[in-house]
Amino acid sequence: MGLDRFTAFVPTATNRTYWILVIGLLICTASFGQNRKYLVLLRDKANSPYSISQPEKFLSQRSILRRQKQNIAVLERDLPVNPSYLTQLQQAGAKIWFQSRWLNAVLVETTDATLATIQKLSFVKGVEFGRSLANTRAGVSERSTSTNITNAASKFGEVTPLNYGLSQTQISQLGVDKMHQQGYHGxxxxxxxxxAGFLNANKVSFLKPLFDENRVLATYDFVKKETSVYEDDSHGLSCLSAIAATADNQLYGTAYKASFVLLRTEDAATERQIExxxxxxxxxxxxxxxxxxxSSSLGYSEFDDPTTSYTYANMDGKTALSTRAAQIATETGMVVVAAAGNEGSDAWHYLSAPSDAASVLAIGAVTQTRQRALFSSFGPSADKRIKPDLAALGQGTVVGSPGGQIVQGNGTSFATPxxxxxxxxxxxxNPRLxxxxxTxxxxxxxxxxxxxxxxxxxxxxxxxxxSTLAKSFTQLLIYPSPFSDEEPLRVQxxxxEANVPxxxxxxxxxxxxxxxxxxxxSGMTSFMLPGPGLSAGVYILTLISGDKKRTTKVLKL
Structure with a gap:
């Protein structure tokens, strides 16, 4: 029946129960047939065509060299998902969005009915969090290209126009002016x-050298599944400017000669675990x-669906999906810098994921007088580790806007880059580190x-x-003390001597x-002792290389 006839129908006492049942059945049927996104976890990587002995099949040469330089082995978790499993998921009716090597998982779009079939497949372990990460929306409403940075105030922090740049403060607070003077610009x-997007990054004048010199090596939008990232939210543009901008007498980024990969992972219009x-x-x-x-100026704690929100107890370095990803990222030899959050004055005043990861540098915000900005989120992590790790100017930070202006911004979002x-x-x-x-x-x-x-x-x-401290690292460094399962003992x-065991x-x-x-x-040995399985207590660590020997006590929590 048409909508007008259905809405005009007035149920009587005798047929009200009937129509309640009919409407309920229609709602359930619609829900059961709705496409949703799930992160499907797989049991293994058995019979994979990929091998850790041939990492060039799934990692770039630069990625392989980064690991080799740091004595980091390619592990089974680095292997891609078994292609045969992907094929079987598609044959079962799932649309494949992305796959995760590290979690051995696949993001699929499917109905609840198809998901039930998928979960019966022998190689499927389960579903992340036991629920969908997001409903699939047809014709997603994105932010207008006229978006300016002030639109992101509620989620990322607010900004106000600046007549003249004052980036000297944010540079000198970190000693980056001395870094630049020594010839290091990234x-x-x-x-x-x-x-969340890099609106107009390829058009604004303060980033012109970055694009003229072809130092943006890759871009990808994981929200829309496309390569372009320059027409969505402007938050990423402003964060990028804090690193990469060159505007004489206004703004210089802290590493304005570095190269970049720009990735959109955030949908600024929502807050869901799919992000x-x-x-x-x-x-x-x-x-x-x-x-x-x-560099990630994103944080996750409370979601649009309150039933999926985290609690402070979840900020333990091992629960949130993004936190687990960030920790693994550090274990592949990358330094991960993440915003602690802007909830210091809110009911939720704690740090947010993924900044709670043990090896991530969680960044708080300070004022120009080096005091904590009132909005900067508090630590420690739920398991009592020091968080945030470090801080930088986050109140009155000089950044760029999508209109090409130099403005001021507030937020740990801007301290992070x-x-x-x-x-x-x-x-x-210090390239040998x-x-x-x-970190x-x-x-x-x-x-x-x-x-x-x-x-x-x-x-x-x-x-x-x-830099002074780094010189001691060329000798012997054993940390942290004490160590734990979350923060294993590391030795550098x-x-x-080179090539001496x-x-x-x-x-x-x-x-x-x-x-x-x-x-x-080749002369710089770095390794990590396995923490899990060791009881708490005092141990003796002995290191022998040629005629050199070191013995020290270490404490396990």
Whole structure:
């Protein structure tokens, strides 16, 4: 029947129950037939045509070299999803959106009925979170191309026009002016920016050198499944400008000579867990093309559907989907820099995912007088680790707008890319360091490293101090102390001779050997002891390489 006839019908007492049942059946039927997106988890990578001995089949040469430089092995989790599993999912009726190497998962679009069939397949383990990540919307309403940065105020922080740039403050707070004076501007470092869009980035004058010199090496939109990222939200443009802009007497980015991969993972119009899945896919893309540093001014805690929101207890470094992805990203040799969040004055005043990941640099915001910005989210992580890690100018940060103007912005969103650029220049200046060493050096350079708190963590990092600390890393560095399952013990030993084996042994205080390992490098050995399985207590770590021997006590929580 037509809509007008149906809405005009007035049920009587005798037929009301009948129509309630009919309407309920129609609603259930429509829901059951609605397309939704699910992250389907697979059981294994058995009989895969890919092999860890041939990483060039699924990783770029730059990605492989990044791992080799840091003595990071290609693992089974790096292998792509088995193509035969993808084929069977399609044959079952699922539309494939993206696949995840790290989680061995596939984002599919399907109905509930088809999902029930999929879950019966022998190679399917289950569904992430046990529910859909998003309903599929036909004709998604995107932001107008006239969007300016102030449209993102409620989600990302607010901005106001600036007559004249004051970027000297945000540069000098980090010692980046000294970094630039020494000739380090990010040359040769590849930065991946994960954000909500880069509106007009390819048109504004303050980014013209970036595009003239072809330093944007790749772009991808994981929301729309296309390559263009320049017509959506402007938040990513402003974050990019804090790293890459060159506008004389107004704004210079912290690493304005770096190269970039621009990835849209966020739908600014919504807040759903599908965006966390997009973050995962974006991080894997960044890994595969050889990104060195990820800058992510995105955070997840409360969603449009309250039943899917996280609690503070979930900010434990291992629960949120984006957090797990970020942690794995650091383990592939990338430095991940993530915004702590802008909820410091709200009921939810805690940090957000993925900044709670153990090895991620979570960034808080300070004012021009180096005090915590009131909106900057608090730590620690739910399992009591120091968070945020570091802080930078986030109140009155000088950034660019899609109209080509230089403006001021507020938010940890803008503090984050400032630090990401510092990471790039610092790594350029100290190329022998591993990602872990870069992260540790910058933490130790923090203005309050000896008295960290839950507001600014270790404080504001400094290029020159971090560079001084980096010199000690060429000798022997064992950290953290104490270590835990979430933050395993890491060893870097830079004074050993090239091609001389290093033997590491961990024994209990009673003399029982609990772990052994052998490593061979070109003069800078870096490795991580397996934490899980070790009981809490004191252990003895012995390192032997040629005629060099070191023995130290370490504590496991």
């Amino acid at each position: 040359e040769g470092i590849l930065i991946g920016v994960l954000d 966390e899945a997009n973050w995962l896919f974006g991080a894997e893309y960044a890994d595969s093309v050889g990104v060195d540093v990820i 400032l630090v990401a650029g510092l990471v790039a220049g610092f790594w350029q200046a 591993t990602a872990t060493q870069v 540790e050096a910058l933490r130790r350079s923090g203005s309050q490293y000896n008295t960290p708190d839950d507001q600014l963590g270790y404080g504001i990092p400094n290029f020159e101090l971090a 030993w830079g004074e050993i 290093l033997d590491a042994t961990l024994t209990s205080v009673a003399g029982k050997i609990v772990w052994q390992g052998r490593y061979l490098s």
